[in-house]
Amino acid sequence: MLKKSVRANLERLGSDLTAYRLAMDRIFSASPSEPCDCREYFFELLACVSRLYLDYLLLARELLTVGARRKPATDRQSKKVPLDKDHFRLLRSRFRERLESLPCWAHFEPEIPFSELTGLRTFTDYINSFALHLPEIYEEAIRAEQYAKRLLRDSEASGTVLAVSLEHLGRNHISFVLQALQWAADESTWRDP
DSSP: OOOHHHHHHHHHHHHHHHHHHHHHHHHHHSOOOSHHHHHHHHHHHHHHHHHHHHHHHHHHHHHHHHHHHSOOOOHHHHOOOOOOHHHHHHHHHHHHHHHHHOGGGGGBOOOOTTHHHHTOOSHHHHHHHHHHHHHHHHHHHHHHHHHHHHHHHOTTSOSHHHHHHHHIIIIIIIHHHHHHHHHHTOGGGBOOO
């Protein structure tokens, strides 16, 4: 039986993963065009990835403990959710194209006080960061959501695969895209039209 706190954190994780995917998908249905729309879009993504990072911090240690206390996992319980490579390539390509085509970039000031330290010197630096990490988070979110549901359904399942998935999200992608999102969501980096 999962501890109450772990169950609550898993349920919140599921909601946060869905919220991130919906926020990112918004660029395909209602592309931001004005600087304020772009700021709002990046703020929404920033809030979503920040919540996912918090979920990672709250669950990572607990999930490894859950995994260690469980019986050895069966193939069904520990099976990794495969990556749909074609979907991922298409998503990354479409997302980059959509980002690059946003008219609001004409009002973006990429130079920030910490440009040298962050590596965020140009518009292209921001696009590269977003196009690399945000689709990666999206795809990993699909798998993490399935792992979380599996763990909520099956009290004998191991939490290890979800812990590894969240670690990948947190350490390899969220931590590297946070600064770009923070500056893209900041009012000081956008000029009024």
